Amino acid sequence: MADKGLLLVLSGPSGVGKGTVKSAIVEHKVFPFEYSVSMTTRKPREGEVDGKDYYFVSREQFQQAVQDNQLLEYNEYVGNLYGTPLGPVKKMLAQGKDVLLEIDVNGARKVREQMPDGVFIFLTPPDLHTLRDRLEHRGTESEEVIRGRIAQARKEILVMQDYDYAVVNDTVANAVAHIKAIVDAEHVSVKRVIDDYRRMVQED
Numbered sequence: 001m002a003d004k005g006l007l008l009v010l011s012g013p014s015g016v017g018k019g020t021v022k023s024a025i026v027e028h029k030v031f032p033f034e035y036s037v038s039m040t041t042r043k044p045r046e047g048e049v050d051g052k053d054y055y056f057v058s059r060e061q062f063q064q065a066v067q068d069n070q071l072l073e074y075n076e077y078v079g080n081l082y083g084t085p086l087g088p089v090k091k092m093l094a095q096g097k098d099v100l101l102e103i104d105v106n107g108a109r110k111v112r113e114q115m116p117d118g119v120f121i122f123l124t125p126p127d128l129h130t131l132r133d134r135l136e137h138r139g140t141e142s143e144e145v146i147r148g149r150i151a152q153a154r155k156e157i158l159v160m161q162d163y164d165y166a167v168v169n170d171t172v173a174n175a176v177a178h179i180k181a182i183v184d185a186e187h188v189s190v191k192r193v194i195d196d197y198r199r200m201v202q203e204d
């Protein structure tokens with residue numbers, strides 16, 4: 001019914017499994033969405049592809065994008081800058097496509113201020129030990145960076161109250177199923193379709 005896509009914001013601490021859950025949704029074609037590729041000053045990890053996982057840029061390029069108002073939001077996270085390019089998000093939503101942002105909690109708060117109609121989902125770990133295990137197992141960060149990310153996670157979990165939904169990533173299958181249920185429900189939520197019905201009544 002509604003001609004604008006849903007803005008889905010998937011957030012939660014580093015290592016909780018946002019990327020894994022997103023990939024599972026894509027792989028199993030759980031529901032269609034466009035992924036918003038972020039810009040970052042972080043160096044690529046092994047296997048990460050520029051333009052697919054991130055736009056990997058220098059600090060100067062990032063700051064230029066900020067000055068040119070090209071970012072919907074941005075944030076410094078444990079020593080690196082991350083931001084959401086605004087143009088593609090606006091375009092895809094206007095085309096009626098659902099758009100998924102996978103961003104940190106500070107970024108999500110800034111998006112909420114500008115796009116309150118978004119659907120804000122907090123992915124949470126079963127507990128902090130599991131989170132640490134997942135970060136260590138991933139093996140992509142030094143012990144020092146992992147400590148920084150866990151310290152950040154302790155604060156981030158407390159902002160869950162600002163979200164629309166909390167999903168526990170105990171198993172990927174459970175998390176995916178809950179996110180699908182949320183997206184299906186949001187597609188038929190009255191707040192989303194009410195404008196169509198208002199137009200219908202006015203035109204009649």
Ligand SMILES: Nc1ncnc2c1ncn2[C@@H]1O[C@H](COP(=O)(O)OP(=O)(O)OP(=O)(O)O)[C@@H](O)[C@H]1O
Nearest residue numbers: 013014015016017018019020134138169170171172
């Ligand atoms: N439900 C799960 N059970 C067990 N391991 C998981 C689960 N979800 C994710 N993992 C593992 O946890 C690690 C972190 O996952 P992932 O990289 O997807 O987290 P992330 O939230 O995207 O992290 P970041 O925010 O740092 O990018 C990976 O090694 C992944 O395989």
Ligand SMILES: Nc1nc2c(ncn2[C@@H]2O[C@H](COP(=O)(O)O)[C@@H](O)[C@H]2O)c(=O)[nH]1
Nearest residue numbers: 014038074075077082083084102103104107
């Ligand atoms: N505020 C934003 N946060 C973002 C964005 N893209 C990713 N992220 C978050 O950063 C951390 C670290 O990511 P990593 O890839 O280095 O592990 C994680 O929480 C991401 O969700 C963004 O555009 N804006």
